Amino acid sequence: MSTQAAMTTTERWQKIQGQAPDVIFDLAKRAAAAKGPKANLVIGAYRDEQGRPYPLRVVRKAERLLLDMNLDYEYLPISGYQPFIDEAVKMIYGDTVALENLVAVQTLSGTGAVSLGAKLLTRVFDAEKTPIYLSDPTWPNHYGIVKAAGWKNICTYAYYDPKTVSLDFEGMKKDILAAPDGSVFILHQCAHNPTGVDPSQEQWDEIASLMLAKRHQVFFDSAYQGYASGSLDTDAYAARLFARRGIEVLLAQSFSKNMGLYSERAGTLSLLLKYKTKRADVKSVMDSLIREEYTCPPAHGARLAHLILSNNELRKEWEAELSAMAERIRTMRRTVYDELLRLQTPGSWEHVINQIGMFSFLGLSKAQCEYCQNHNIFITLSGRANMAGLTHETALMLAQTINDAVRNVDRE
């Protein structure tokens, strides 16, 4: 038994240092406080054509149905609400895989799934030495999550090409090949955050071949299924392809965006096992990790999601609503693009309409992004914009400000 060094109570918290503020949350606060016409394009949350938060109609309906069902509020099992888990993994894989090879648990949305998956992998790989690769760039929280889970050797693979504002496929392949055999790769299944740049189907096929050849562990982050293109099946292409190719996919799934369940924290972590005999063993490890941290997951979001996924009428309504959301985002992208052309803005802007999903990497320099922020267009300094937060008016405003920024501020 080690003896803790004596420390008086008044000294206990003195050595605690303040953590750096989360830059995105801070920018969101600044955007919320700004006066006058503005475009808040910071946080990845969907807004309607008036710029208001948009609880899906089908979610409202499901919530009232749940209320009428008079459900109890008992603890879920450690691994979560099994009917929800079953529907959720079916949504990802369709009939691509045998369900008995899948082990899955409910998680606290996508972040909880990535966190749990990263911890699970420390039981299988040497987290001190094994490299875990994140795309360059990636969602910043990926760094915090894998570090907190115990990974020490955090690397990046080439992904986004700033010169072409598109995928650096050659660089990506080169890095996958250069990585030591048996590395871990976190891949965005679709609607890459923050760039909006996705591989094509042919490119996914090549990536799958490289992963197999190098025996890398594939870890998909799937936060936008259905939301990227409007079609659940189209957006699940990569995961299904990898599964058909026999890759043991670990997949983190979120219902925050595609069902608008942001604060209900509904998600799953699933693992496609080569040997179904290992299912119970892996599940027991997942359960023990969950129990230590929060005992069992919250019920409400999972029940809502299950009801929508499993009820034929609600499911149709949801998919229609999802498609409409994706269409509105595409319309906003088109509006920005058309206005940039109309203003004869210098440079090439096809990437605004070619990128997929909620986010765009606009291709602006840091100084140009600062210019936008100072003119009430709130995007990150990396040039990430939440296109789902645009209205027709703010789309025009965004285009105008981009035009002014590239004309008045030096690129680098």
Added chain:
Amino acid sequence: MLRHVCSSAVVACSAGLAPISCRRVGSTSYFSAVPRAPPDAIMGIAADFAKDMCPNKVNLCVGVYRDEQNKPFVLESVRKAMSHIVERDTQMDYAPIAGLPSFVNSVQRLCFGKPMLDVQGDRIASAQTLSGTGALHLGVQLLQRSSGGSGTATLHIPSPSYPNHLNILQHVNVEASYYPYYNLSTHRLNIDAMLNYLRQLPAGSVILLHACAHNPTGCDPTPEEWQQIVDVICRSDLIPFVDMAYQGFATGDIERDAYVLRALNQQEVPTYLVAQSLAKSFGLYGHRTGALHIRCTTQKEKVNVLSQLQSTIRATYSNPPIFGARIADEILRTPQLRELWKSELNQMSSRLQDVRHRLVAQLRACGSTRDWEYLEKGVGMMSLTGLTEDQVMALQQKYSVYLTRNGRIAFSGLSSENVAYVAQSIHDVSR
């Protein structure tokens, strides 16, 4: 950031690279070597109970409230609050990392009381958590971090304590040390041994205290004993970490159940932590609603501590689930709902006290001459019966009465329909 330079040679790669063969000769699954994790003991008993075909079977292991018909009980105040929330058509946008601000304010006030908050509210760092387990986990991580990170922190926990306390500590590399608490022979608090142990601890040691309704014993200090404990905390410069999972549920009296916090405040203990759960007192079990509070010495300290909490939460689940927090906040802020909730707390607490009384009365009626007073005088959902492991096994095998292996009984599983049967069974195996 700089890209990591891999030690292996860079493989040359050109445009139009031919697909590499995907045959995995000799490959194996990375997950083949994963061993089975140990099963959870209580969940295992629940599985045995589910398979038991005896019509008289009784489950006294489950740590959740049941009504007199042994059914799950959703509080009426909760149902009404939920209706209010659904009718208001509220949005589902992300909560802040530290939780729904109005919920955090409400549970702070429930926890500390308005008088304390008026004076010291600006130095309490509070975050919404995933119920009580999430609060304990977050608090222990904070302690680990504040101990310098390199050394191993220690948390002193009562003997016995809630088994998940140990799981949580092991998970974040904090050592557990047991202090004397419950005397298994006399079935009472071993206050002298406890105080002697606490007195010899080095300054700054962190001690876990159950605020009320001690799990698993149901044995709580009296107000006089709490005063003695708090005196030692002050004199020895210790840091209390209070696990408060049953406020209002234990005795029906919210203030009485938070007595230790009032005592810590009165004695001006400079820093302590509170892990608060709303699972039992609001019946929000599956909605995972709780909070962690840290009483700091200055406002600046509070800001730093809160930023540490937020950093940890962000890297684990980003932000907490909001539905349960909304329900609790609605109840605490709406006078009619709050009064209804208090009456329901009384209802739950009274029922548990009543079944304790009835079990002891039935044991006497069966002819048992053993002193069962501690079962009647215990507080909350649980008590340790004092039955041996063999007796517990006999209860399960002969009578289909299920207790956990340590002889813990969850009184919520008792009702007027089964109390006589359970009493007879206990008497039969213990005489």
